[in-house]
Amino acid sequence: MLTQFFQRYMTELDASMRHTVNSRPKFSSDFGVMLRYALGWVDEHDTPYNLPTGKRIRPILLLLSTEAAGGDWRKSLPSAVAVELLHNFSLIHDDIQDNSLTRHNRPTVWQVWGTANAINAGDALFTLAYCALEELASRDIEPQTIIKIWRIFNDTMLELTRGQHLDMSFEHQAIVTTDEYLSMIEGKSAALLAACAQIGALIASNDDELSAAYMEFGLNIGLAFQIHDDILGIWGDPDVTGKSAATDILSRKKSLPVLYGLNKSEKLMSIYQRQTFTANDVTEAVKTLDAVGARKYAQETETTFYNRALAALESANPLSESGRWLKQLVEALFERQH
């Protein structure tokens, strides 16, 4: 039902994305292929490929926010393309930085073409996001508003790099506080969702106050969603998450519940200092997290952000039908295991 509803965006969104990426006559095919591959359209030989593309959460949020704030979603298409390209750019660079070998069950861009090419392909996709945004000028949007959107986009990118920096620093940091962690995910995950909702509402209304409420909505959804993911990473049912049980413990990911636990329990700290983890260590770590209340803390924090998000949305008075879809989108995001 939800997917069907969003389907009406998909054809035009996909066409606009392809237009932005492919209408570059000066780009040789061995350059363009890296971008098309990263976007899930082709295999490494540039052969079209029917990979189910990503969930496109960010552009959907943007387009739906436009409608909920009383605007025409087609007017927002260029910015929806921009946020999706920006997201994909960040994945290319993240995969190099995290040394990730696969994404969506395929080798990452740097695995196929090497680090040097992947850095450059990321830079190109980053630029194409800005190029997509340019197109707003052909959609009867005031230049002043376009500059405002551009500014939001710049600030969001700065937040992404700030969050990424914190995330990488945490690996070498003995003690990370939960506040530091929340600041990191605000930059790395929530800022882009905040921008999506804000830009969508701004294009619809050109109203700073209204779009600030949408921004608040997106930001808190982003925070809640990351914490939701953190909880699933430890307590999620492997059959539902598709990952092994307590996968984030095994990979020693410094997620919110883990950081809470490490700051509360010397036992957990000593487990985390072991060179390798046995299955028993993992079980013991999860038990300790439960005992110190890490799960409860994470759930309560998630709920706080979730409620803030809904309150912000409420205050924005979304149009009845699109507002309902927006709430359904949010519920679907969190429903994976609730």
Next chain:
Amino acid sequence: MLTQFFQRYMTELDASMRHTVNSRPKFSSDFGVMLRYALGWVDEHDTPYNLPTGKRIRPILLLLSTEAAGGDWRKSLPSAVAVELLHNFSLIHDDIQDNSLTRHNRPTVWQVWGTANAINAGDALFTLAYCALEELASRDIEPQTIIKIWRIFNDTMLELTRGQHLDMSFEHQAIVTTDEYLSMIEGKSAALLAACAQIGALIASNDDELSAAYMEFGLNIGLAFQIHDDILGIWGDPDVTGKSAATDILSRKKSLPVLYGLNKSEKLMSIYQRQTFTANDVTEAVKTLDAVGARKYAQETETTFYNRALAALESANPLSESGRWLKQLVEALFERQH
């Protein structure tokens, strides 16, 4: 004399650059230090450092073009900051891609902080270039013109990534034509100089035709200058260039004269296929290049672009005093050994 003239830009340019980079309260100092280091302001411990910064050719060209086209250079400052930050961003990523260990006699950013951090620092500096451009809005410039400049900036960035891609591809390509090479340097070096002259004139005049002439001027200067450098890399006097004789032969750089020679002479091709080069091989390679007319070809090509640049400038009718300085800047660029 020339340096003295440009000195009047430097204080404000430097202050604006520092403002753009340093006025980010959310950036921790261990993040900001990488950007300040890359810009030559501090050492790796964030201690201020009196390194003579780069020559700032790009912002100077932009500001001088503004004046030559009849405008106030201060109005152009934000875009001058933007092009200099963009240039420095590209150096951070280039150094990773080329595996370069030092720049300006200091370890490169990735050498000090690792590849992952250097990619991210580059991304941040890239974004800050766009942030600098935003500031045009506070300089009494029409939003329409700002969007035009932003478009030029996007196109320039795409050209940079295209040129970089070609440059990296050449390493694995048995035969590279001189046309392919010229297309590469157009993207990698000349496009940014073209944008500098064009943006400067656009801010001064808001005249598309006039700024196109300046663009033509900058583009051809960029092409001529790269070829000039290629010639010095083989025939330059080590005492003047500060590099060892025939340094580009030793590093097997596929510069314009070398490509011309490889396409003309099987002897040179066979020298280039040797695993290692002896001093004798280098001498022989240079002799062969001279014999097949590679030096003459490169010099003539340089002259063609140089003359095109001056003709474009002539057609733009630069104001007498700034026009003279613009010509002197160009002459100074090429005077290193002429």
